[in-house]
Amino acid sequence: MIEIAKEYRVALPAWIEDELAAVPGVIADREERMHLVHRLADRNWREGNGGPFAALVAERDTGRIVSVGVNVVLASGVSSAHAEVVALGLAQTALGGWDLGAAGLPAHEIVVNWRPCIQCYGATMWSGVRRLVVAGEGPELEEITTFDEGPLGDDWAGQFEARGIDVVHDVLRDEALEVFRSYRKAVDDGGHVVYNARGGTQ
């Protein structure tokens, strides 16, 4: 019989405890939710866990925080462990099921510091969330960070809407770009790695 791994785990970094110590269970203001995402994204790359990306899942109508996620590709050794996949997986683990839109649950939203890459576009689509909130979209992310985000269609938001997921754009967009620029400067200065699709780090 072949010997193979039977399980993989994806975990938040230990420093998340510090960051959440003063965070209330409910953040009613949308900009405040995004502000938390930006803070986690900025710390994440500085700690070396992965790229400058974070997300959270909240109850859409109350702002109750259900989960947070950061990109832990480097820390976990699992390439799918982008911020959205982590936040969604943790929210589903907390709520006990794969469908965040299941009957009997309040509606959920995911809050992310940029338009998702093509993997997380699909991950969001299949998660049961009813709303996606992004700090921004457009070429700046790829231009500044050099991350490849994949071939999303021009109608990416319309495809969400067609599946009952509404998209809220441009929430604290400038703050998102500040995080990306800080990250890029650190990469250019040396000591931080941009990992990417094929060919490993570059």
Add this chain to the structure above:
Amino acid sequence: MIEIAKEYRVALPAWIEDELAAVPGVIADREERMHLVHRLADRNWREGNGGPFAALVAERDTGRIVSVGVNVVLASGVSSAHAEVVALGLAQTALGGWDLGAAGLPAHEIVVNWRPCIQCYGATMWSGVRRLVVAGEGPELEEITTFDEGPLGDDWAGQFEARGIDVVHDVLRDEALEVFRSYRKAVDDGGHVVYNARGGTQ
């Protein structure tokens, strides 16, 4: 401080042990690798773990089996746990790093029983594999199973090629359709659930 889940786990089902008991460590023939994938996909839905989908990661040039994956969305409660994501996560766990294309490793391929959905399209793109082998593509999967696969572009394979990942099409295509048809018949007869993007099971 808010109380949130800090980790999620994705595991293969216990029956995988039976299925792998007689599987050799190396399957040199490509059709034989796909045949294993079809067998796992067929058993997976019958066992109630998730949809009729399976995948494996192998060394491209030798056929050494590195991991297998099945869709465990229902079993794990994690919506991203599609066959490709599971196989890639387990391969990366086995090899100790997120990049299956890292320097010093042999080239890897992922073998799947249909063209990936849009989430797994991205997950494959970011995994470091150099080749994707699919049993088929086209509307039959969605028509037969009613699963939504998401808005992949017509140039989906070309986008892989542009990133150094070649695509091998139509390996045991008819066998793939047989699995999907068996699944659909069981759904129509009652007792098996098609879960889907928004709105939970349908």
